[in-house]
Structures are given as structure tokens and as C-alpha cells.
Amino acid sequence: MPKISSSKTSPLSVHSASANEPPFEQPCPIRDVLNRIGDQWSLLVLETLYPEKKRFNELMREIGDISKQMLSRTLKKLEQDGFITREVYPEIPPRVEYELTPLGHSFLKPMRTLVGWADDHHRDIVNARQRYQPAERQWQQPK
Amino acid sequence: MPKISSSKTSPLSVHSASANEPPFEQPCPIRDVLNRIGDQWSLLVLETLYPEKKRFNELMREIGDISKQMLSRTLKKLEQDGFITREVYPEIPPRVEYELTPLGHSFLKPMRTLVGWADDHHRDIVNARQRYQPAERQWQQPK
DNA sequence: CGGAATCCCTCCCGATACTG
DNA sequence: CAGTATCGGGAGGGATTCCG
Numbered sequence: 486m487p488k489i490s491s492s493k494t495s496p497l498s499v500h501s502a503s504a505n506e507p508p509f510e511q512p513c514p515i516r517d518v519l520n521r522i523g524d525q526w527s528l529l530v531l532e533t534l535y536p537e538k539k540r541f542n543e544l545m546r547e548i549g550d551i552s553k554q555m556l557s558r559t560l561k562k563l564e565q566d567g568f569i570t571r572e573v574y575p576e577i578p579p580r581v582e583y584e585l586t587p588l589g590h591s592f593l594k595p596m597r598t599l600v601g602w603a604d605d606h607h608r609d610i611v612n613a614r615q616r617y618q619p620a621e622r623q624w625q626q627p628k
Numbered sequence: 629m630p631k632i633s634s635s636k637t638s639p640l641s642v643h644s645a646s647a648n649e650p651p652f653e654q655p656c657p658i659r660d661v662l663n664r665i666g667d668q669w670s671l672l673v674l675e676t677l678y679p680e681k682k683r684f685n686e687l688m689r690e691i692g693d694i695s696k697q698m699l700s701r702t703l704k705k706l707e708q709d710g711f712i713t714r715e716v717y718p719e720i721p722p723r724v725e726y727e728l729t730p731l732g733h734s735f736l737k738p739m740r741t742l743v744g745w746a747d748d749h750h751r752d753i754v755n756a757r758q759r760y761q762p763a764e765r766q767w768q769q770p771k
Numbered sequence: 772c773g774g775a776a777t778c779c780c781t782c783c784c785g786a787t788a789c790t791g
Numbered sequence: 792c793a794g795t796a797t798c799g800g801g802a803g804g805g806a807t808t809c810c811g
Contacts, residue, residue: 489671489672489675489743514743514746514747514750515671515742515743515746515747516672517746517750517753518742518745518746518749518750518753519666519671519746521753523662523666523667524666525659528632528658528662529632532632564760565756565757565760566753566756566757567752567753567755567756567757588749588752588753588756591745591749592745592749594745595738595741595742595744595745596742598738598741598742599658599661599738599739599741599742600632600657600658601738602661602734602735602737602738603657603658603660603661603662604657604658606731606734606735607657607660607661609710609731610660610661610664610709610710610731612710613708613709613710613731614708614709614710617707617708
């Protein structure tokens with residue numbers, strides 16, 4: 486079983502390295518991956534990019550409630566990590582297309598396993614939350 | 629295919645509701661789930677809890693670099709969502725045991741699919757990052 | 772059209788101290 | 792032992808503006 490924990494003493498903090506010091510070896514693969522796709526938008530962008538390449542504004546429209554900034558940031562991160570490619574066409578007006586790489590495609594499978602689970606069990610989770618009582622913790626709500 | 633996007637106009641923000649207004653229906657299951665397990669510690673705690681129940685300080689020791697506060701918070705969230713149970717033994721000194729629920733166990737499978745993928749492809753990602761050049765973005769680094 | 776720069780604000784999370 | 796209260800820094804992310 487692959488490890489999730491950090492290696493020994495090293496903190497797991499995946500501080501994105503400064504510009505001139507690229508992130509080299511991460512102590513833990515899964516943490517590293519999660520810190521990329523665990524954000525608000527990455528999964529959604531990857532899914533939207535399937536199956537065919539799309540342009541920036543296409544993605545904006547299809548996703549609907551993402552800001553330009555976040556779409557831009559997300560795309561750049563995904564490109565950096567090799568999940569997607571970015572192709573610029575020297576036209577007026579400019580056109581930029583994003584497309585899944587083989588790595589990106591291969592990621593869709595485990596991702597969908599997780600998405601499927603989430604979909605199947607979301608009701609259970611919501612129900613659990615509603616049933617949840619702060620329990621026998623005997624302190625009072627502060628104020 | 630289960631949807632990832634938000635439903636229509638509703639923002640995806642999964643603002644944890646205020647204390648007296650529990651989070652009812654989330655617009656998107658996968659987002660909801662990701663916002664729980666996408667944090668720094670949840671996956672690690674779940675994995676550490678497998679296969680047998682463990683006590684608070686056991687978890688502290690095994691994980692190693694988690695603070696008491698974050699362990700406490702993480703456990704509470706996982707308990708709320710029905711991934712784990714919390715059992716308090718009225719002893720001196722106190723003893724509290726955490727254990728995976730069936731829901732928690734069932735989550736381990738898709739989770740490991742993802743972990744496995746991360747493990748298999750982490751090298752590719754690291755390599756992609758190293759190869760990455762800011763590319764043909766034609767503006768100059770601001771200072 | 773496809774971004775980048777800036778502002779700002781909200782969580783996340785660590786460190787510490789205190790409690791039953 | 793098993794937490795909670797509190798403080799505070801920093802990352803995440805929305806809105807807007809500017810620029811090629």
C-alpha cells in the first residue's frame with residue numbers, strides 16, 4: 486500500500502516553492518496530488534475538458550460560476566503538472582485551446598471512481614450531519 | 629456520469645453553515661465530499677484508523693506531525709459526516725476510541741484507487757513540473 | 772479574447788495555553 | 792489523557808481592472 490504520511494520528520498506542508506526554486510521532491514505523492522486537485526476547481530475543469538479540447542471562454546461558460554482569475558490559475562497549475570496542454574494560436578483575436586494529456590486522461594478513471602462514490606454516498610453523509618448531535622461533550626457553547 | 633458542477637445559479641461555496649443552521653442540501657456531492665477529505669489531514673487519519681480502532685494519542689503518535697487541534701478538528705468533522713465513530717469510556721484517565729464506520733470503510737476503496745494513481749504517476753507530475761517553462765507568455769516578469 | 776495585477780477577505784492550520 | 796480557547800500568519804479564492 487502506498488504511503489500517505491509524510492516521510493519522517495519532514496512537515497507535509499506543500500508550500501509551493503518560490504519562483505526560482507521549483508518544487509522538487511514531495512515527501513508524499515498523495516498529499517502532493519491532493520493539494521493540486523483538492524482545490525475548488527481542478528476536478529471540474531478536468532471533467533469539463535473531456536473529451537475534447539476547449540477554449541478559455543468555452544470553459545468559462547460551461548463551468549459558469551468560475552472567475553477568470555481562478556480559471557486561469559487552475560489551468561496554469563494543471564498545465565504545470567502535465568494534466569493538460571495549452572496551445573496558443575497567433576490570431577486576432579487570440580485563441581487558446583486546452584486539452585487533456587494522456588496523463589490527464591488516465592487521471593479521469595480514479596477520479597471518477599471517487600466521484601461515483603461521492604454520488605452514491607452523499608445522502609448518507611448529509612443524513613449523518615443532520616443526525617449529528619454535539620454529543621456528550623460537556624462544555625457549553627462559548628457565548 | 630454524476631455531475632461535478634454546481635446546480636444552476638447556486639454558487640458552489642460550501643460555506644459550513646452557522647451553528648444553528650446545519651448544512652442541508654449541498655448542490656454538488658463531489659464538491660461536498662472533496663471539501664471534507666481534501667483538507668490536510670482527513671485522508672491520513674482515515675488511513676491510520678484502518679483496520680482497527682485507535683485512541684487519540686495513538687493517532688497523534690502514528691501520524692507524528694499533526695497538532696492536537698487539527699487532529700481534534702479532523703476527527704470531529706469525520707464523525708459528523710459519519711465516517712468514524714467516537715466512543716468515550718468514563719474512566720480515569722479518560723479514554724476515547726475512534727473507529728471507522730461502514731461508510732468509512734467503503735470510502736477507503738475509492739480513496740485507495742486515487743492514492744494508487746497518485747503513487748504511480750507522481751514521478752510524471754514531478755517531471756512535468758521540472759520541464760515546465762513559463763512558455764510563450766510574452767509579457768515580462770514584473771520586476 | 773485571454774489572460775495578469777491588484778485589492779480584500781475568509782478560512783485553514785500551527786503554536787500555545789488552559790481545562791476536566 | 793483528551794480535548795477546547797485563543798491568537799495569528801498565510802494560503803485560497805472572489806471581484807474588478809488593466810493590458811496584449
